[in-house]
Amino acid sequence: MPEPSETDAREFCRAFDALQQEMEKVLVGQKEVIEGVLTAFFAGGHTLLEGAPGLGKTVLVRTLGDAAGLKFSRIQFTPDLMPGDIIGTNLIVEDEHGKKRFEFEPGPVFANLVLADEINRATPKTQSALLEAMQERQVSVSGVRHPVPSPFLVLATQNPLEMEGTYPLPEAQLDRFLLKLHVEYPGAEDLHEILRRTTTQDHPTAKPVDIGGWGRWQELIRSVPTAHEVEARAVYIVLATHPERAEAVPLAKKYVRYGASPRAAQALMLCAKISALRDGRFHVSKDDIDRWALPALRHRLILNFEGEAEGITTEAVIREALGA
Amino acid sequence: MDAVIERKLREGRSLLIRRDAVRLGAWFVAGALGVWVVLAVAAWRYPAVPWSIFSAGAVVVVAAAFAVLAAALRWRKQDAVALALDATRTTKDRFVTSLELGESGGEALRKELSVFARDYRFPDSLKPRAPRLPAALVATGIVLVLGVAALDHFRRAGLQPDIASASGLLEQAKREVARVASPESPLRKEEEKLEEARKQLGNSTDPMRDALRAIADLERRLASASASPLTDEEKEALAKALAENEPQAAQALSSGNDREAAEQIAQMDPEALAKALEQAAQHRENSRLQELARKAGEQARRELAQGLASAGNSGAQRRLQQALREMKAGGQGQQQQGQGQPGMDLAQGKGGEKQDGSAPEDNAPPGGSPGSEHDEGRGEDIKSEKDALAAKGSDEQLTGEMGQGASRVNTYSTAGGDNAQSTRATRDGGAAQSADLDAVTPENIPPGSRLLVKRYFESVRPKE
Structure with missing residues (x-):
């Protein structure tokens, strides 16, 4: 195993801090949540965000995608969402010779950052569609395995389970999340800042940050x-x-x-x-x-x-x- | 491992040992001083308990030494030191990491650990600080030690006159022994015992009592030694048996001249003496004669001659006994005067059965006389004190006495309560009661109860 060098460590910290600063431009407060999301991001783990609606969970994940410059997709989980809507499906296509064949149409899961919004609103069957992708970094459709892009990180949000119209996540799926972060309600000062940023023309956005290669940090962290x-x-x-x-x-x-x-x-x-x-x-x-x-x-x-x-x-x- | 880290670990070990030594030392010293104080109190009350004021220093030194040893043993391993330093939460587990990964963790890690160790300052929590509770206990212990020492000093100072008196008494006893006993007499050994008792007076809580006890012991030994081996009846029987062959010895025995009898018996033929003893023993069962008759002739002759010689020499011993008795009486007078309390029980368990207060006789049985004189005084004093106290606080039962005047019985036919309107009948009764009260008032009612009696009659009087 390569030894961590001081230079690598400094660059890692710089990348981490840069991402954090970009996200904090958009998100008010929630410093711990941002740090947790970024930690899971660099650790290569999935994150489950839990909090009441309207606390900025979706914005947080979207901002991370923007700042990290990664391919981002969003899946809104609803009770009628089907597994195929997530992982994709085989479609019959006709080529120029008039021959028909099955062609795999990737679902929204084929992205670097997948926002599974309100994951506990879908049925357990649909929730389980993410299982293979989260653990094996691949999906199997009609016996054919399709690897998901790297990095592949699922950031799921869920409302508290006691709210109506929710399905608790299966234990096996919960275990696949590296961290579960609670998004707390902002304080008065943070609320003022949220109002200032979202109800005026001064609307900040996150700019892409050069993080120097996600895979490189994976090695450094593990060393x-x-x-x-x-x-x-x-x-x-x-x-x-x-x-x-x-x-x-x-x-x-x-x-x-x-x-x-x-x-x-x-x-x-x-x-x-x-x-x-x-x-x-x-x-x-x-x-x-x-x-x-x-x-x-x-x-x-x-x-x-x-x-x-x-x-x-x-x-x-x-x-x-x-x-x- | 990096030299800087190794040095820091050594410094940390030293700090931890000092910290624990102080902490443990405080507890150990507190505990040891506690035991010492208990011993001190016990020794104060019971002088036989081995204890010395100077042992306090030894107790502290030994307890502190044990604390240092225990602390050194606890932190003898580097791992334990590293864990303890990291447990202060100021090192981010760097010492443990340096022990395990200092060599293999890479250059960056080694450098980081070395820089950290160089700049590391041990937290205040590692500095030696005595815990409050044992420190308070130690302080209390020291106060107690000083208190005990002061009490001991004052007690000894207060006892000096008593020691001097008791010492004088024993010196006087020694002089009496020297005056009465010849140089080769076994009584000379008693001088040594008296001198030993005199030396012990310095450690005594009650020197006069101990001096009197030593004299009483000497007196008892003398009484025991001066007793004749044979009773008068036994002597008479032996004299009869010896009358035919040893008329001089028989004569000496009959006349009570034990010394002469001893000399004659010492020169007798053992066989002849044995026969005479057997003959005398036939008429006296369960006697000393039978015991002597059962022994070999030579042995019986020696014992009998020695016993009679000893009894024959008892004149000097009796004079000494008498002198001791007088000294003892004088000593008791001093003791009672000095302490303001009744005489002590000198012969408890030895000869103190005599409780009737009678004076001991000069020829009282051995063991009975020494203590009896002291038992009686205390018993009488206590009894008389009790009687006096009882007489002061006793209740007096008074008996009723029928008077001579006319009597009258009133029966109220209607009820009258406290707030009820009175009827004619009760009013009549009330008038009679008023007369009763007038009759009672001049009686010899104790002043303290007069008001109660008056209030009683007023309360039962019907309201107008």
Whole structure:
């Protein structure tokens, strides 16, 4: 594995910061969400954004596409949306000789950045259409595999599940999201700024930023070393959410049905490495891991009936695992 | 590993050891001082408990040494030091990382770790600071130590006159022993014991009591030593048995001249003595004679001669006993005068059964006399105090007495409550009661109760 160099690290930070600044030109507040989305973007993971309607989720993803200069597509999930509407379908086409044949018409999933807007409004069948693309980076239609372009990142938005007309995402699909970020309601100052930017003629837009090759950063991030003692922190946090494990915290033992999967530990480490690089370090610290515990684990825990009945949140379990 | 990081780890280890040594030391010293104070209090109350004011310093030094040792053992490994330094949350786990990845992590990592270590300043949380609770306990312990030392000092200072008196008493006893006992007498050993007791007075909480006890012990030993091995009846029986063959010995025994009898018996043929003992023992069952008769002739002769010789020499011992008794009485007088309390029980468990307050006889049984004189005084004093207290606070039961005047019975046919209008019947009764009150008032009612009696009659009087 190549060793991370100071130059690479500096350039990475510059690219990250440039993207962040461009996005903050358009989006008011939501600094943590922007940082989370960018971290997932550089880590090569998918992001699930949850928040009430009108908080700028769609704008955020669109802005990222604009700033990163990547091919962007948007899928509005509705109850009558079919899987073919997402991944594409075979159409009968007639050539110049009058012969008819099937030709694959790619769906909106064939893009670098796919915004799955209000993903929980579609039926589980349609939601599952994204599964293969998210994990395998390919879609299969009529036995033929079609690879999606690289990078391929799904940024899904969803309304809180208790709202009407929504379908909870399958656990397998939830696990494929690197991070789940909560989009909070803006404060008064941010609202003033939103009004100023959106109701006047001074309407800012994001300009494309040269990020120097997405694939390059993937290698750099993965080359950041981690001490065993620090890695043990990630392992502990994940195991502490498993009710049957000795490391389980009391809340997990009582209210959790299934703990976080190994993907959670992977997500923790990747995000921690990005944080370390951004902090000018070439090694991961426990603080970096703790920093990403909530967004990386909150959607991977499944509470039992008692936990849901008592109103326990997965965040409470994770905070207990963190010792907070 | 980078030299700078290694140096920082060494410095960190030193800091951690000092921090823990102070922290543990505070607890250890607090605990040790606690034990020391308990021992001090126990020693103050019971002088037999081994303790010294100077041991406080040793306690502190030993506890501190243990704390340093424990701290050094805890931080002997570099891994533990690195983890502890990283746990301060000021290092971003750089020390742990440097231990594991310092060599293999790449140039950028090595440089970063080295720069960090060079500029790193240990946080204040690592600096030695005594925890408040044990520090307060140690401070309390030191105050207690000083308090105990001061009390000990004042107690010893207060006891000096007593020690001097008690020492004088024992010196006097020694002089008496020296005056009475010949140079080769076994009584000379008693001088050494008295001197030993005199030396111990410095550690005593009650020197006069201990001096009196030493004298009482000596007195008891003397009484035991001066006892004859045979009773008068046994001597008489043995004299009869010896009358035929050893008339001089028989004569000495009959006349009570034990010393002469001892000399004669010492020169007798063991076989003849054995026969005489057997003959005398036939008429006296369960006696010392039978015991002697069962022994070999030579042994019996030696024991009997020694016993009689010892009893024959008891004149000097008796004079000494008498002198000791007088000294003891004088010493008790001093003790009571000095302490303002009744005499102490010197012979508790030895001969203190005598509780009737009678004076001990000169020839009282061995072991009974030394303590009995002291038991009685205390018992009487306590009893008399109790009686006096009881007499002061006792209640007096008074008996009723029938008077001589006319009596009258009133029965109210109608009820009259507190607020009811009175009827003629109750008014009549009320008038009678008024007369009753007038009759009662001149009686010899205690002044404190007079108002109550008056209020009673007023309350039962019908309202107008």
